[in-house]
Amino acid sequence: MNAERHAAVFLAAVLAASTSVAAEISFGKLNIDASLASRQALYELDSALNPSNILELESGYLGNVAYSIGLDFSEAWLRLKLQDFGLASADLDPEIRNRVAECLLGLESGPFFLDLGKRKIAQSRCFFMTPIDFAIAEDQALFRDDRYDLRFAEGKWMASMELFTTLGFFGAAYIPRIEFEGDAAKYFSSPQEERLLFRFSRYLGAAEIGLAFSYSNAVEAGAQTSFAIGDRAELHAEAVYREAAREDEPALELGIGATINLPALSAIVEYYYDGAGLGRDAWDERIEGCRAAAALGAPDSLGAALMSLRPDGRDLCCRHYAMLRLSNPSTETLSASLTTIVNLQDLSGRLMPCLSCDGWDSLRAKLSFAYPFGGDFGEFRLLGEAWKIALEIELWL
Amino acid sequence: MKRAILLSPLLLGLALYAQGISPAEILIRVDERRSIGPSFGFRLKIESYGAKGLERSAIMSGYASGEDKSLARYDEPANMRGKKILMVKDDMHIFIPKTQRPVKLTSSQRLMGQASNGDVMNIRFQADYDCSVSGAQILDPDGSPLPCIILALRAKRRGATYGSMTLWVEESTFFPVKAECYALSGKKMKTVEYSERREFEGKTIVARTVIRDLVATDEKTVIEFLEMKAQSVPDSYFTPEYLLRMQ
Numbered sequence: 001m002n003a004e005r006h007a008a009v010f011l012a013a014v015l016a017a018s019t020s021v022a023a024e025i026s027f028g029k030l031n032i033d034a035s036l037a038s039r040q041a042l043y044e045l046d047s048a049l050n051p052s053n054i055l056e057l058e059s060g061y062l063g064n065v066a067y068s069i070g071l072d073f074s075e076a077w078l079r080l081k082l083q084d085f086g087l088a089s090a091d092l093d094p095e096i097r098n099r100v101a102e103c104l105l106g107l108e109s110g111p112f113f114l115d116l117g118k119r120k121i122a123q124s125r126c127f128f129m130t131p132i133d134f135a136i137a138e139d140q141a142l143f144r145d146d147r148y149d150l151r152f153a154e155g156k157w158m159a160s161m162e163l164f165t166t167l168g169f170f171g172a173a174y175i176p177r178i179e180f181e182g183d184a185a186k187y188f189s190s191p192q193e194e195r196l197l198f199r200f201s202r203y204l205g206a207a208e209i210g211l212a213f214s215y216s217n218a219v220e221a222g223a224q225t226s227f228a229i230g231d232r233a234e235l236h237a238e239a240v241y242r243e244a245a246r247e248d249e250p251a252l253e254l255g256i257g258a259t260i261n262l263p264a265l266s267a268i269v270e271y272y273y274d275g276a277g278l279g280r281d282a283w284d285e286r287i288e289g290c291r292a293a294a295a296l297g298a299p300d301s302l303g304a305a306l307m308s309l310r311p312d313g314r315d316l317c318c319r320h321y322a323m324l325r326l327s328n329p330s331t332e333t334l335s336a337s338l339t340t341i342v343n344l345q346d347l348s349g350r351l352m353p354c355l356s357c358d359g360w361d362s363l364r365a366k367l368s369f370a371y372p373f374g375g376d377f378g379e380f381r382l383l384g385e386a387w388k389i390a391l392e393i394e395l396w397l
Numbered sequence: 398m399k400r401a402i403l404l405s406p407l408l409l410g411l412a413l414y415a416q417g418i419s420p421a422e423i424l425i426r427v428d429e430r431r432s433i434g435p436s437f438g439f440r441l442k443i444e445s446y447g448a449k450g451l452e453r454s455a456i457m458s459g460y461a462s463g464e465d466k467s468l469a470r471y472d473e474p475a476n477m478r479g480k481k482i483l484m485v486k487d488d489m490h491i492f493i494p495k496t497q498r499p500v501k502l503t504s505s506q507r508l509m510g511q512a513s514n515g516d517v518m519n520i521r522f523q524a525d526y527d528c529s530v531s532g533a534q535i536l537d538p539d540g541s542p543l544p545c546i547i548l549a550l551r552a553k554r555r556g557a558t559y560g561s562m563t564l565w566v567e568e569s570t571f572f573p574v575k576a577e578c579y580a581l582s583g584k585k586m587k588t589v590e591y592s593e594r595r596e597f598e599g600k601t602i603v604a605r606t607v608i609r610d611l612v613a614t615d616e617k618t619v620i621e622f623l624e625m626k627a628q629s630v631p632d633s634y635f636t637p638e639y640l641l642r643m644q
Contacts, residue, residue: 074644111633113642122498153497162642164633171638201638206487208501208637226501228487234501261503333452364476 031072068101079106081119098187102155111164118189120155121173123199123210124255125226125236128323128341129272129316131253132222132238134214135175135197156192168202175216193217210238218244233260242276246312251275261329268325277319278309280345287346287377306382317379320344333358341380348374348381366392420528420548426571427548427564428521433600436462438628440472441620448615459643460628464524466635468643481640487554492640499637522564525557526550536565536574538590544568552581559586573603585611597625 068085086098104117124130135156160173177194185191193216201210207227214220224238237256245251257270278286286308293301310317322344327337335356342349354368370388372380418426440458444451455477459469465486471477479494482502490499522528531549535542550562560581565574576589593605606620634642 108642111631120497124498125501127500162638164631164636164639166633169633169636169638201636203485203488203636208488228489228503230503231487232503234503236501259501259503358476360476 031074032070077108079104079108081106081117099154100189101153113160113162113164115158115160115162118155118157119160120153121160121171121197121199123201123212123224124238125208125224126238126255126257126270126272127268127325128257128270128321129253129255129274131240131255131272131274132210132212132224134212134216134220134222135173135195154190156195157189158197168200171197171199173197218242218248229258232262233258245276249276257323264328266327266329268323270323272316272321272323274316274319274321277314278317279319283309283318283345283379290377290382309379309382316343317383318343318345343374343379346374346378348372348378350380368392420530421523423530423546423548423566423571424523424526424528424550427566427573428523430570430572430601431521431603432461433597433602433625434627436460436627436629438624438626438630439469439622440624441622444619444621446615446617446619456623458624460630460634462630462632462635464521466632468630468635468639470643481643483635483637483640485635490637490640492637497641499640522550522562525552525554526562527553531563533568534565538574538592543574545574587611593621595622597622598627 068083070084071080071082073080081102081104082100083102084098085101086096088096100118102117102119104115104119106116107114121135122130122133124133135158156175157178158173158175160171163170173196175192175195175197177192178189179191180189181191195214195216198213199210200212201208203209207225210224212220212222212224220240220242222238222240224236226234226236228234235256235258238254240253241250242253243250245253252273252275254273254275255270257268260267260269286305289308290302290305293305296302320343322342323339324342325337325339328335335358337354337356339352339354340349341352349372351371351373352368354366356364356366358364368390372378372387374381376382438458438460440456442454442456444454446452454474455471456473457469457471459467459482461467465484467484468481470481471479481492483490483492483499489502491502492499527550529549529551530546532547533545534547535544537543544567545565546568548564548566550564552560559578560583561579563577563579565576566572567574572594573591575591577585578587578589580586588609588611590607590609591603591605592607593603594601595604596602597604602622602625604622607617608620609617633639
């Protein structure tokens with residue numbers, strides 16, 4: 001990087017501050033909240049294979065402005081909830097997208113709950129990938145993406161029943177097939193597949209166990225558990241069988257992890273296995289295709305080669321991944337964390353250090369950095385930014 | 398004037414025996430003075446003090462049921478609002494509104510300042526500790542003599558907040574007066590003062606607890622019950638799934 005670029009990077013880093021404002025107003029049993037957040041991230045792309053480079057984007061900003069509006073009315077037996085969010089990007093493809101995240105009528109009678117409308121269902125105890133969450137957007141995973149704070153998980157339209165009994169928690173939901181198209185999909189709600197979902201969970205001794213079964217053209221079934229080990233550690237695991245995971249082949253998905261809390265250090269470590277992901281040979285074969293296309297210097301061939309890495313649009317391409325997150329105790333005023341995600345097949349990954357100052361009741365500042373490692377032909381370098389830095393300031397009113 | 402007289406545990410034991418009260422029963426009575434009943438709703442304030450005075454405060458509300466179940470939600474400050482905590486025995490989850498997802502915690506993860514989750518969420522000694530009478534002492538916390546029984550509490554399970562405790566209990570009323578808390582290693586960690594009593598729904602209980610750190614001596618945390626009312630909540634609600642539902 002030359003001096004001019006250094007100067008530009010420095011200036012951009014100073015200007016990359018963003019603000020977000022959130023407000024909440026209560027009128028008796030009606031709560032209204034609204035927030036506005038912007039995140040101006042500085043990034044650099046130095047891989048010729050980066051898909052963003054194919055789109056002829058140069059180093060600079062990725063600018064996003066996100067907003068959310070929420071209404072929540074609660075009575076003893078009735079709940080009305082609306083959560084709407086939108087994202088305006090001003091960089092690659094300037095546009096505004098709006099989504100209804102949740103919109104439901106909830107009825108309650110003792111331990112029985114009925115929800116009609118759009119809602120989220122989260123069951124997983126994993127932090128990195130959450131295979132057992134059959135009916136929630138994938139971007140719900142906590143630490144996978146450093147853009148997480150500006151991503152709002154979208155629920156699904158459904159009729160959902162939940163029952164809390166001494167035998168455990170039972171949940172059943174019917175999710176209809178809805179094909180939103182055009183502006184409806186862009187400004188209202190994403191399309192969804194028909195699905196039946198059944199869930200169960202309870203404590204078994206000191207362990208929490210959960211089961212989930214889903215049918216949507218094919219069977220998906222999963223089990224999970226989590227339990228404490230002493231007073232400083234917990235272990236969580238989940239396994240999911242998908243009858244038709246990729247190319248209609250059955251596959252197993254597995255997540256296993258632990259949280260360890262020492263007096264000055266907290267650690268989360270997780271392993272994720274995706275049986276439908278590309279194995280070492282298949283991955284190497286596709287990477288060779290990328291190398292050949294890069295040598296030719298033909299953007300179309302390169303684009304096609306990159307598309308072959310994830311033909312079904314999955315965020316992760318391979319089978320074996322690990323995540324490690326180290327942080328100081330989360331209730332400290334100044335918290336520092338270092339999160340890394342590694343593809344265990346090609347040893348590429350993303351390193352995400354973050355400093356967060358949480359010492360005020362209505363203000364939070366966060367400085368985050370993301371750096372992919374593993375060479376130009378590693379998964380995370382191929383399919384993401386070279387590096388990125390972002391400063392966020394959140395303000396509650 | 399500070400006055401402290403150590404009495405023979407044997408004599409005290411005989412006196413308690415004459416009243417027909419075992420150490421375990423004393424502990425039950427102490428617990429009865431820390432809440433208005435087996436199931437209740439509450440609203441409490443936590444204040445964390447450092448060398449420069451008040452550093453942070455929070456207001457939480459929720460329910461407690463039986464010996465080992467509690468659910469609480471942050472009402473204040475703004476940046477914590479809507480976060481919820483579930484504690485069932487040693488199992489603890491936090492719910493963060495942004496993610497709509499319960500996240501499992503370990504019992505060592507602190508809530509705020511010197512207050513561990515166990516300090517706030519677990520208010521019954523009898524579930525966590527075995528108890529014996531180790532002596533008696535006359536304290537004078539307010540300048541007047543206050544005869545106290547000294548109880549030695551030893552954790553009966555690993556998930557207890559402390560490895561052991563020494564607890565001073567007012568002999569005539571069984572109100573807790575102060576405590577010293579020890580880690581499993583035997584190291585003294587904190588002192589606790591049960592400093593204020595207040596009446597809720599016709600019953601007087603300990604309403605204010607001051608927890609001091611013995612390492613960072615400038616730091617203390619004050620937990621104060623603002624409201625407490627008898628409220629029965631089904632056991633089946635104390636699950637991670639209910640965190641989403643809790644209003």
